[in-house]
Amino acid sequence: MELKDEIRIPASKQVVYDALNDPEVLKACIPGCEELIQHSPTELEAKVVLKVGPVKARFTGVVTLDQAGAPDRFGLSGEGKGGAAGFAKGGAEVTLTEDGDGTILRYDARAEVGGKLAQLGSRLIQGTAQKLSAAFFEKFAATVTADAEA
Template sequence: MELSDEITINAPKSTVYAALNDPEVLRRCIPGCEELIQHSPTELEAKVVLKIGPVKARFAGTVTLDTAGAPDGFSLMGEGKGGAAGFAKGGADVTLTDVEGGTRLAYNAKADVGGKIAQLGSRLIRGTAAKLSGKFFTAFAAEVSESPVG
């Protein structure tokens, strides 16, 4: 499954980039996030509760960042296990561009799922993923625009 979108955030690129690297900001913005621990500048561990159709599960996973293109962009790879509900793994490329009125954040993500959640069908999974990413970016834009980080 692939997802891509973009949003303009009313903040300078440096502020947006700093917020994307702030575990507390991310924890508040990720739907269902119970815990987000930063083990190093490029390694994060998360616990997230998600409901996809009739399946609700707590996922525990890891995220690894590749910041070689920072602050104009970065890549991330992650995987999570939800017990009997299944697993999810994937990655995303994020780019930040200066635009009038702030910063355009664009992403292109790919994900694979398995287990019970994979049996729900790609349309339901894709719709849920799009809804969750929309919630994240709406919350993130509000958080960064209202209270700049750094």
């Protein structure tokens, strides 16, 4: 499954980049996130509760950041396990481009699911992934905008 989108955030590229690397901001923006622990500058551990169709599960996973192209772009990859519900793994490439007094954030993500989740059908999973992604970025943009104005 692949997801691509972009959003304009009315804040500088550095402010957006810093927020993407702030565990408190991420925890507040990730739908269903119960816990987000930063083990190192490039490794995070998360506990997230998600409902995909009739399946509700608590996922525990690790996300690794690749900051080689920062602050213009960076990558992330991760894997989460949801017990009997199955697993999810994938990654994303994020690019940040200055746009006047704001920043265009583009992402290109890919994910793979297994277990009960995979049995739900790709349209339901794709739709849920798009909805969760949109919810994250809307909340992220609102949070960064409020912080930039403060």
